Each structure stands twice: as C-alpha cells, then as structure tokens.
Amino acid sequence: MRTLTVCTLALLGLPHLSSGGCTDIPNLNTIRHTGSSLGTGHTFKVFSTPSFLVCMEWCHRLSMCRSADFKRERSECRLNVKSSIQDPSLLRTTIGSIHVDKEKFPELVFDACRTHSCENKTMCVSGGCIPVLEKTCGSPPTVENAEPSRSGPFPVGHTHNYKCAVDYVPFYEPYTTCQYDGQWTAVVFECIHQCIASGNTIVGSSWCYFFGNDFKVTYNGAKSQCAARGMVVPIIDTQQEWNAVVPHLVDFRGYWIGAYAVYSPWPHRTWYWYNGQRVSYQPWKPGQPDNLLLQQMNVQAGNRGWDDEKNWANRYFMCEINF
Numbered sequence: 001m002r003t004l005t006v007c008t009l010a011l012l013g014l015p016h017l018s019s020g021g022c023t024d025i026p027n028l029n030t031i032r033h034t035g036s037s038l039g040t041g042h043t044f045k046v047f048s049t050p051s052f053l054v055c056m057e058w059c060h061r062l063s064m065c066r067s068a069d070f071k072r073e074r075s076e077c078r079l080n081v082k083s084s085i086q087d088p089s090l091l092r093t094t095i096g097s098i099h100v101d102k103e104k105f106p107e108l109v110f111d112a113c114r115t116h117s118c119e120n121k122t123m124c125v126s127g128g129c130i131p132v133l134e135k136t137c138g139s140p141p142t143v144e145n146a147e148p149s150r151s152g153p154f155p156v157g158h159t160h161n162y163k164c165a166v167d168y169v170p171f172y173e174p175y176t177t178c179q180y181d182g183q184w185t186a187v188v189f190e191c192i193h194q195c196i197a198s199g200n201t202i203v204g205s206s207w208c209y210f211f212g213n214d215f216k217v218t219y220n221g222a223k224s225q226c227a228a229r230g231m232v233v234p235i236i237d238t239q240q241e242w243n244a245v246v247p248h249l250v251d252f253r254g255y256w257i258g259a260y261a262v263y264s265p266w267p268h269r270t271w272y273w274y275n276g277q278r279v280s281y282q283p284w285k286p287g288q289p290d291n292l293l294l295q296q297m298n299v300q301a302g303n304r305g306w307d308d309e310k311n312w313a314n315r316y317f318m319c320e321i322n323f
C-alpha cells in the first residue's frame, strides 16, 4: 500500500517522489489528475493549502465530501458534495486543476488519523483533533425569473437546484451549495426569456417582440399582459426598431406603446417613455397627435404611424424584451 501511495503522489506531479513502476498500477490510471474540475455549484468548502494531500485528507474526514478539486498554482482546495463517478457530466476541462473523486484516492495515505479517534464535533486532521463548525445557510440567493426556492436554514452540503419560470430557459449551472462557512456558492445561473419566433413573436439579435392580436385591452391591461410574459410595453426609440416592428402591425389596428404625455405648458406636451427617457424619435400619423377632447395622454402605434389616445380605450398591444 505504501508503494501505491508514493505512486499516487508521483502521478499527481509532486516532483520529489519517484514515479518508477507506477504505470503498472491500473486503478491509479483512472485518476483524472490534471486539467479538470466540477463546476463551482457543488463546492461546500474552499480553503488554501499548498498540499494536495491535505486537500484530500479533509475530503476523507468529511462524510459529505465526494470529490476534491485542487488548483496547484493558487494553492486552493475545493471540496465537493458530488463526484464525477456519480455524475460524469459534471466534469469539465479546467486548466491547472486536479480533480480526484474520493473513492479513487487511497485512504491509507492518511495513516496519522486512522488510529486516532476524536470526540464529537471534532475531526482528525494530520493526527490532531480540530473542532467542526456547525454552520447552516439561509435561503439560497434569489435568481430573477426562477421559481422561488424553499426558505432556509439548510445544512452544509445541501445543494439547491434552480428551475426557471414558465417561458424562461436556463443558462449556466443551475445549482448552488451550502458551504462550510455558511455561505452559498456563487450563483451564475440565469433564466432567459424564451424568445422563439412564432406567429405572434419576432426575434432580433438582442430583442424579442410579442404582438397581442387576439384581444384588446386598456393601457394598464397592456402593461399587465406584458408583465405576465416577463416583458414590457415597448420603448421604440430608434427608426431601426420601428422599421422592424411596423410590418407586423395589422392594418387599421392600434397597439399600445410605452409613451405618455406631460403638459408643458398648455397646450404643448412633452412625450416620455415610462423609463423617464424623453421620446425623441416620433413617427406620428399625419394630423397626430391631436389630443382629441383633451384626453389623449398615451400612444397607440399603427402601421401608418403613431396616434395619441386616451388610456382607457381598448386597443391591441405589443410587448418587448431586450437581452
């Protein structure tokens, strides 16, 4: 077993150890010893150590540890609650990182603790007993447009998997793990609105438009309809955007857009988008805006141009999202 240990270390690239004869040991060849790691989401403890051995020793002492990633250049050890044996798809190429699954690393390397017992709430490291901190994590970080997660506390090692709300698609790692220090691993997960071009949806390079052609609503109704889709009533602030939208407007129909008027001073009006930006590009229909009956403070867009309209009128609507 001692030879096995030395060969393991030699395979892992520790220079002062002989690698003679190691290739004859088949089970060690299966260790993925360079250039791989699990994602960050399954890590429950990160700490500094220049020694890969110390890194693996911690993994062996903590029952929730299933694998470790060791970054030699940063002297960083990451302990994971999952292993590439359980789930090979988690393994990814990571330059300068060594990934080792616990069950592939010979436990006999850590002789000092094999004959040493420690009391409750302490654990053996390098032959000595150190206290185990019993921390918990609160609720997992919120991710916009993901389904809400259960509220905490959660035990160290707990992995939360995010799920996107309806009409949203997942990007990046969908999980976070409660770490040893009571913090969740950094969440890089995102839920992106699913813009798939179809009868009522058009998709550009960085935007998506939905055309509500099935029923009419008031201006507030349009805002609710768009919010329900994770979208907003459009801000059409360039000719390029207007040109992309116009061909999709049904003739003789008005669609709410997100502009509104402010009197400044009577009877002149200044137009704003709901985000506070002034409306500069204004492709009005001939004869508009006319502020008919002095009640038209919002804007409907048609394929012949814009027209000011009272906000309680029933019109079609469109929604926008940018990404």
Ligand SMILES: [Ca+2]
Pocket: 234, 235, 236, 237, 241, 320
């Ligand atoms: Ca826009």
Ligand SMILES: [Ca+2]
Pocket: 288, 289, 290, 291, 292, 296, 307, 308, 309
């Ligand atoms: Ca009008």
